[in-house]
Amino acid sequence: MKQDARKIVIVGGGIAGLCAAVYAQKCGYQVEVLEMHDIPGGLAANWRRCGYTFETCLHWLYGSNPSSPMHAQWREVCDIDRLTFIDHEIFGCIQTESGESLTIYTDVDRLEAEFLRRAPQDERTVRQFTAAIRKIAKFRMPSPGRSWVANLPALAGDLPCLLLLRQLSRLSCMEYGQRFTDPLLRSAFGEGEMGQMTVLALFFSLGWMSQHDAAYAIGGSQALIRLIVDKLIGLGGRLRLGARVERILIANGAENNAAVGVRLASGEVIAADWVISAADGHATLYDLLGGKYLTEATRKPYEQMQTFPSYLQVSLGVARDLAGQPPIVTRLLDAPLSVDPGTQLRQVSFRIFNFDPTFAPAGKTAVTCFLPTRNFEYWSSLEQSDHDAYQVEKHRVAADVIAVLDSIVPGISSGVEVVDVSTPATVHRFTGNWKGSMEGWFIPPGVSFKPMPNTLPGLRHFLMVGQWVSPGGGLPCGPMTARPAIQSICHYDHVPFTPTA
Ligand SMILES: Cc1cc2nc3c(=O)[nH]c(=O)nc-3n(C[C@H](O)[C@H](O)[C@H](O)COP(=O)(O)OP(=O)(O)OC[C@H]3O[C@@H](n4cnc5c(N)ncnc54)[C@H](O)[C@@H]3O)c2cc1C
Known part of the structure; x- marks a missing residue:
């Protein structure tokens, strides 16, 4: 099959859809991204009002440090080095109405000193907390471009850290906070909805920040999105805005059905060799595919798992x-x-x-x-x-x-x-x-960050990318889910996978 004849249609121009488009275009596919909104980015959004820009998404971008493995992956989808990153010395400050305050520093030594100043009676717990951040900061995340087997040697070297991660994964932020006696320290671990999240998310964020690998990019999330769109257009890919997909079209086969294109809300039909949905997971399964590929397994998360609020x-x-x-x-x-x-x-x-x-x-x-x-x-x-x-x-x-x-x-x-x-x-x-939902699947204690299947039983030439197949969501789930999806398409089509082309 000639690779230049193969067309991929991608539903949704959020970060995941755009990253999938860049990888596919790099591998020689002809890509068309269909985005229903009039700007790309999805949740990675900000908007202008009377001279101000209001950001909703970007607090930190994992992979901001040029020497980190995640940075190398961002380089595959955009010229990330064109962003100007700000590494905050202070992540934030917690204040009571009576004037007490606690500063959350991104440097672990300063954070430790601040917690000890506030609550010397919690010294043991404070030192355990900061020791855990230091350890997790050094943890090498499995390389997204390599299989689990290839990642095993590095993971084996990190065994003590893996045990710590396992222990922490059983606790919510609020439960961890209960270890401190000081009320202000406890409140630093959140309350309500966000306090129910696995405390691992907090440890990773603080660890990455301490390594200058989770910084803010000037211009916010749209600055990143613009770079990915530039890359896509530069590679000859197509992004269509105001194009709402209403249906994924299927050809019925003897054994398996196959996705063959999409129909837009305008009635226009676009044929494709592959369809990737980077749109909302529930809408993809229940509406765009009409509920036809729901099995007990595919239905389960939508019936049992919690979404981010x-x-x-x-x-x-x-x-x-x-x-x-x-x-x-x-x-x-x-x-x-x-x-x-x-x-x-x-x-x-x-x-x-x-x-x-x-x-x-x-x-x-x-x-x-x-x-x-x-x-x-x-x-x-x-x-x-x-x-x-x-x-x-x-x-x-x-x-x-x-x-x-x-x-x-x-x-x-x-x-x-x-x-x-x-x-x-x-x-x-x-x-x-x-x-x-602000970020797809919520991760309470005990639930894994492990990616979910990106294909559906009985449906060929169709894949899903983005936060609905990557519990915990976040911007990195864009390239991290897009890369293996395009790799598997290349494998199926006998086309070389060339992510750094
Ligand atoms: C308040 C907030 C703070 C956050 N903070 C951070 C942070 O600091 N760091 C971080 O890494 N992440 C953060 N995130 C999470 C991050 O923004 C998301 O997880 C990520 O952007 C999800 O990307 P996605 O492409 O999977 O999905 P989406 O962004 O939801 O993209 C889906 C796209 O599909 C389009 N679409 C849907 N249906 C159709 C259709 N039928 N036809 C055509 N197009 C369709 C949508 O318009 C959208 O553009 C934050 C999110 C929020 C809301």
């Missing part, structure tokens, strides 16, 4: 220079903030983008507040059934959030000149993600 984001354009504020300020509230029926938050975090000059005019600052919720139904039915009430609720939440910010920086509310509120209904409208 959805969220509201209150974004504020503030006519103040907030230099000196930490990048993240978490306020512990005496009286909880009510987000919606069923969601009361005792911790509210603000991101203060004083470190990204591209996000606000000089002397002004973009500030965002992330409010997790699992009440997707409430926001989506309110938006559809009563638009006025939906707006009123958005304004109420924004006013409450501004009041909290004013208690952190007194008088700041008078400088707020732009207010933008997105809800779970917005997340769903712009990305199609199931229940407005």
Whole structure:
């Protein structure tokens, strides 16, 4: 089969779809990415309002350190070295209403000193905590380009760390936090929804940050997306925006069926030799494929696993220079903030983008507040059934959030000149993600980060990539799921896999 005649259609132009497109194009396929939205990136988004840019995704990018293996993988899909990374000395700061505070440093020695200053009585637990970060920071993640067998020797060398990872994987952030007696230290391990996540996620983030391998990129997530799109277009690939796929088309075979293209919402049919879905997993299985390839195994995660929560984001354009504020300020509230029926938050975090000059005019600052919720139904039915009430609720939440910010920086509310509120209904409208999930499959204690199958039984010439086949999600799941998917297509088609071409 001649490789230049082979066409791959990719549903969804989020990071995973774009990375798959770059790998496929590098291997000589003709690729067309179909993205329903008018900008690519999916959850890796930011938007402009009246001179401010509001970021939703990027806190840190794993693989920012040029000497790390993940950086090498980013280089396969874009010119990552064109990004300007900011390594924060302070990750964030936790404050109580009575003026107590705890700084979370990215340097482990400084973090340890800060925790000991705050809670000398917790010394043993603090030292165990920081020793674990140091150990995990050195852990070499299995190379995504190599099989498990090829990765085994390196993993065997990391055996003590693997045992530690196994122990920690059984605990949630909140459970780990209970080891400390000091209430402020405990609160550093989160509460509510995010506190239920496996504590491993926290250890990895702190470990990578300590190695300067999880930095923020100036311009946020869209700066990364633009680089991948540039790479794709430079290789001759095609990205079509405003192209919503309604159906994946199937040819029935004697033994197996095969994907042969897609039909857009406009009615247009696009034929392809392979179809890759980089869109929401639930919509792919239940809608685009009409539920035809659901087996007990493929149905199971959607019936039994938990998704990451959805969220509201209150974004504020503030006519103040907030230099000196930490990048993240978490306020512990005496009286909880009510987000919606069923969601009361005792911790509210603000991101203060004083470190990204591209996000606000000089002397002004973009500030965002992330409010997790699992009440997707409430926001989506309110938006559809009563638009006025939906707006009123958005304004109420924004006013409450501004009041909290004013208690952190007194008088700041008078400088707020732009207010933008997105809800779970917005997340769903712009990305199609199931229940407005922010990151796909949630990882509570005991659940594995192991990738899920990327094919469906009984369906040939079809694969899935992205956060719905990579529990825990995150931007790295783009290249990490795209690479093996294209490798297996190449293998099937007897085409050389050339990711560094
Ligand atoms: C608040 C927040 C903070 C985060 N922080 C970080 C962080 O600091 N670091 C990090 O690494 N990750 C972070 N993430 C996670 C990361 O953004 C996601 O896991 C990742 O972007 C998912 O990429 P994806 O391509 O798998 O899916 P998506 O981004 O959801 O892309 C799917 C794409 O498919 C399109 N689509 C869906 N249906 C159709 C259809 N029928 N036809 C055509 N197109 C369709 C959608 O419009 C979308 O563009 C964060 C996410 C959020 C929301």
